[in-house]
Amino acid sequence: MRVLQFSALVVVALLAFAKSHGTIGIPKPEHIEQNPAAIVETPPVVPLPVPYAGSFSLPIDHSGSHPGNFSNRYWVQDHYYKPGGPIFVYDPAEADGAWFLAHLAERRTFFNKYLEEFSGMGIIWEHRYYGESSPFPINLDTTAEQMQYLTNENSLKDFVVFANQFQWKSLGVSPKQVPWIVIGSSYGGTRAATLRELYPETVFAAYASSAIVQHQKDMSVYYEQVYRGMVHYGLKNCTSYIKKAVDYVDIQLSHPTTAAGIKRQYLGRTVEENSNAGFAVTFAAPYQMFQVDGVDEVLRQFCNYMDAVKPPREESKQGAFYSDRWAAWPLHAELVSRYNGDGKNYCEGPVRNDYKTPNCRLDGRTSHPTMISWTWQSCTEFGFFHPTNVGPHALSSRYNSLQYHQDNCYRQFPDGRSSGLLPAEPQTEKLNAVTGGWNMRPSRVFWTAGQWDPWTALSIFSSEPGAPSIRVTDRPSRECNRRESGRNQEVFGYLLPNSEHSYDFYTGEKRAKKPNAMFAAALRQWLKCFRAGSMSDGN
Template sequence: MFFSLPALGVLCCGLKMISAIRVAHHDPTQIFLEADPDKRIDVSAPKVSVSPVFIDIPLDHAAKNPMASTFPNRFYVKADWYKRGGPVFLYDGGEGAADDYWIQSAPNEEYKNLSFFEKFLKDHGGLGIVWEHRYYGESLPRGMNLTRSNENDFRYLTTQQALADVDYFAKNYKGSGKIFDNVDLSPRKTPWIFIGCSYPGSRAALMRVAYPDTIFASYAASAPVQAVVDMPAYFEPIWAGLRKYGFANCTADMHMAISAIDNRIDKGEASAFQIKQQLLGCTNPPMSNSNFANRLAGLWDSWQGRGIKPDPDEGWPRPGLQHMCNNVSYDPETQKYSDARGWAAVHKDGVNFTLRRLASWPEFKQQAGFSKGKNVKCPASPPSAPFTCVPDRDVDDISWKYQYCTEWGYLQVANIGDSQIVSKFRDLNFFRQQCLCQFKSSGGKRAIPNTPKVELLNQQYGGWNMRPSRTFWTVGEFDPWKSSSPLKVNNHTIPECDASTAAGAPLFGHVLRDNQHCGDFNNTNPQAVVAHELFSNALKQWLCCFVKSHKDSLNEGAKKVLCPSA
């Protein structure tokens, strides 16, 4: 996932729920389904549950004997729509525990409520797989207590190793059931199609770069393929989106409020204590300036997944930015809302009025993660507040932190300038301290670099400059991650099968208007329908190319399923 520190996959991959390490030995040749895939299921039938399956994967693909040390990698399979010879669709779970929910978004409901992923399976006679990334969920190395955050235990958690996992799996996977008898599911005879959003979307594109003979085509949604150390651009689409949606007054006020907070912190410890106390009603235990700034940045977390809307799930304390902006922009004395200039620029109390309105928002402390919304006793005098580190304890959170601390970066520092909405004290040093605090060295040599090695990653896979063929891209108009995506404009022209996009030319893809992150993984979104149809139509052409290029080695019945028009 999605967060007080960088996270990509919360929307597409769910919350990270694992609380203990559970590993066991699994036979990689034994693949089980609860449903008999040989039985065709009527469209009006209830959904069939999907069971988790494991396969042993080499821990180090570069070792002389890779199978000498393996780990159990979890995945889920759905074969209800599979037709002999059809393609394999792999949905990547990314930086979180995988779940069959991503195959069937509405269990126990009728098939008319297909998830977007299952619609692809139905339309193309495909086999559906949800893949769990190494070091997440239950796909964990044996014999390691990862919650201790020993750097040595994470040394095999690299982008290169994780991509190699998918290559190994595709070449070794055997289906279970009569429908798979005499069917070769390897990429030699079966096209594999990789689908992912956010970090998994990046992996979709990277697989086409690193393993073009394994992954035949990819759907790279909201894919931030350019690794960057510092990412102030994350907050620019939030500013732009709020203004387009009619909340220019809110952006103006929040900009001036953050500027005022930074100015008061700059004046010294006593002044910093005063502004923290004004907003929180407390600062006990002591809170450093960077920790305070980091918590304030949490006000914007909900934008990535929902824009200005509240979370529809009952009980989740995320009321939405519209609720916050309405509170900040309302004057209870005059019962009026501010105009586009905001109150800070025109009110008799200036920015102090805006700060009071922010602090009075009932959800302020909860949304920003302060004391779970509860006050605590304040100290009598300004405390000394050094940097505070609270290490993550959830394995999924720790694993993602290792990835961005070592390779991907994505450190969402303040966007200093005219559109600044995050305190300048959320800086690179803050994130550096978080990385060092989390991971303990082994043998005296630190595995955590001073800054993430983003240059190596971009050189290896291309970053913004990658142009893999048979890859479809999407990005939201107001996606906070759009600065690391190479997709800039709509281009609905389906490329020829093996055509790579020329440098500087538009990529094949769709920019989702008025959308944020991973909006095309929602069937109710009209922009998602456009994207799905584009990709499905492209697949119809590309799969015919697979038939032509593999005509002497196709599975029985594959031609009819992959290219009905031939």
């Protein structure tokens, strides 16, 4: 489902996935001093069986243009399963599927609780070209000819083929015999809803959390939504400091005589070797994790720091004042180094460090396999480029342009254009025509999103220009075979207040309880509609 560059975009996505799906950031019990006599013993939690790890052979290209096959990983937990029960599939999307085994191995996750309540079987399905489910090694030497089979269509058909051919202990588990339910968040949520939309005979129901349904090249609205969230959380003054600072920086960058100096003031030696655009994207560093944590400790600290000293009264001097404050913020260079260049770069910042050689490289290609694959998907079909939200609410330099992000595609895949396999721009309209985009209305789908999640702007809940008006209902349709359409503007879902990306999938998150329970209640109703062998129930 993300920024400084494409690489940083995926870093944020991976951190969001890891936190939301229980691999990091899980609340731990605080140490409390107690009288030993007052301690009440509780029965130990019985561990679940280790999930079964398998692989499934799939064609590299479902259209048949490539004759080879590859192995796609999956994992299964059948501890709770009773014959005839539903199959729950968790789709981790653009990530290593093994990261999410907690959903099959730990009782505390919301996914595992569904398995227990509905006597279901749990499966984690790894996306092609991620984790260890790739037909080719993914690195800087991977060619466009090898990447070309990473398409939305191929990845969806992978799952459909698997679901219809999956066998388990001589039980009847095909989509014709038992209901298959797909659950995912962010890009995984998009996939869950799209599978239900395009392959209703395979996918009986879906839970689509923070799903992005409208694909578009220009997603500068990402930063506009960050701005709205910061204002809502009481940081409007901070957004004005940012705007004044970046406007001043843009003036400095526009002159060759001052461009190198302003770059060095922020990030130190060697940064002047980068383009203005490469430098410009680093201004997202303070709010880089907004979609994961909202106003986190870093952003709050940054805003407090910017607010700690009174600016000069003259308006004309405030831009330079706030730029100087920002450049001197101790965490800025550290954050840029952390989020840029796969973590291998070092930007020393304004204070010279003679004990470490700076290597502040901002315009390079990413070498991280996950990031390479996501960049290909973004460049060919999805878009989701993050240029600055130019205008009164701008949170970054105007040099962070749409063209810069498009050029990143050409830079990352140098043989892409010459081979004819990398399009001149992402084919977003073509993809929206297939999926329905904002007008996607599959039945038996539960939609959720965070009120201030930057990705909500392209979700089913969007209120952006061009998005259709919808009415959100907390009651699922009682009609078993009702088929929705783009003209039906009633959506079964829940917009999580004061929340960001995929919060309803966070382990231990109080705000997740209501939407998790809403989906369970809907399933109790929907499952009554399933009749084994009746293909009409998929519609």
